[in-house]
Amino acid sequence: MRDAVTNLIRNYDVSGRYLDRNGIDTLKAYFETGTARVAAAAAINSNAAAIVKQAGLRLFEELPELIRPGGNAYTTRRYAACLRDMDYYLRYASYALVAGDTNVLDERVLQGLRETYNSLGVPIGPTVRGIQIMKEIVKEQVAAAGIVNTAFVEQPFDHLTREFSEQDV
Ligand SMILES: CCC1=C(C)/C(=C/C2=NC(=C\c3[nH]c(/C=C4\NC(=O)[C@H](C)[C@H]4CC)c(C)c3CCC(=O)O)/C(CCC(=O)O)=C2C)NC1=O
Numbered sequence: 001m002r003d004a005v006t007n008l009i010r011n012y013d014v015s016g017r018y019l020d021r022n023g024i025d026t027l028k029a030y031f032e033t034g035t036a037r038v039a040a041a042a043a044i045n046s047n048a049a050a051i052v053k054q055a056g057l058r059l060f061e062e063l064p065e066l067i068r069p070g071g072n073a074y075t076t077r078r079y080a081a082c083l084r085d086m087d088y089y090l091r092y093a094s095y096a097l098v099a100g101d102t103n104v105l106d107e108r109v110l111q112g113l114r115e116t117y118n119s120l121g122v123p124i125g126p127t128v129r130g131i132q133i134m135k136e137i138v139k140e141q142v143a144a145a146g147i148v149n150t151a152f153v154e155q156p157f158d159h160l161t162r163e164f165s166e167q168d169v
Contacts, residue, residue: 001099001103001104001107001108002099002101002103002104003098003099003100003101003103004026004027004030004099004100004101005027005030005100007101007103008023008026008027030100033100033152036147036149036152037097037098037100037152038098039142039145039146039147040094040097040138040142040145040147040150040152040153041094041097041098042145043138043141043142043144043145043147044090044093044094044097044138044141044142045094047141048087048090048091051090051134051137051138051141052083052086052087052090052134053083054137055086055130055133055134055137056082056083056086056130058133059126059129059130059133060073062129063126063129066082066123066126067079072120072121072122072123072126082130085127086130086131086134088109089109089130089131089134089157089160090134090138092104092105092108092109092156093105093134093138093156093157093160096155096156096159097152097153097155097156102155102156102159105156105159105160105163106163109160110160110163110164113164114164124164124165127164128161128164128165131157131160131161131164132157132161134157135153135154135157135158138153138157139153139154
């Protein structure tokens with residue numbers, strides 16, 4: 001698992017270089033957004049259950065067939081599994097926000113997930129939609145916490161959906 005700093009150092013160490021202008025600029029950008037990253041993680045932490053619940057409601061309102069007989073989230077057990085998955089995405093996204101790096105998502109979330117979903121018939125498109133809905137809700141929460149520029153919040157959610165979608169053969 002890597003964060004923005006260890007990732008940068010690793011890249012320079014591989015070629016035995018001191019940190020040059022690019023490296024320093026990358027570090028500066030990371031530290032300058034540090035307080036906002038931590039505040040975003042705090043906002044997610046104190047609203048996590050509500051964010052997941054709200055995102056689930058919006059998703060099932062948009063795609064009601066998911067919770068009808070024959071839908072993948074039909075039955076209480078699968079409905080709960082779906083919200084639990086959303087909670088995983090949210091929690092790991094909060095880690096990635098603090099780390100300033102999406103590596104934690106690759107290692108802990110995305111690895112083998114597509115295969116699992118395919119074998120269980122969990123539809124990827126609606127899952128991606130659910131992740132995007134969570135992104136919107138989190139951006140609202142982070143803005144409500146007084147953070148002006150919320151663009152960085154999009155990164156982990158977009159990484160999850162991009163990776164999920166790209167591996168689609
Ligand atoms: C931390 C990393 C991690 C992830 C991400 C993870 C996901 C994950 N989701 C699963 C199931 C599932 N995932 C869903 C999710 C959904 N169904 C839908 O229709 C919606 C679109 C969607 C919710 C947005 C459902 C319904 C199941 C149960 C499927 C079944 O058992 O038939 C399973 C199969 C085993 C189980 O049920 O626990 C895994 C491994 N597990 C992990 O350890």
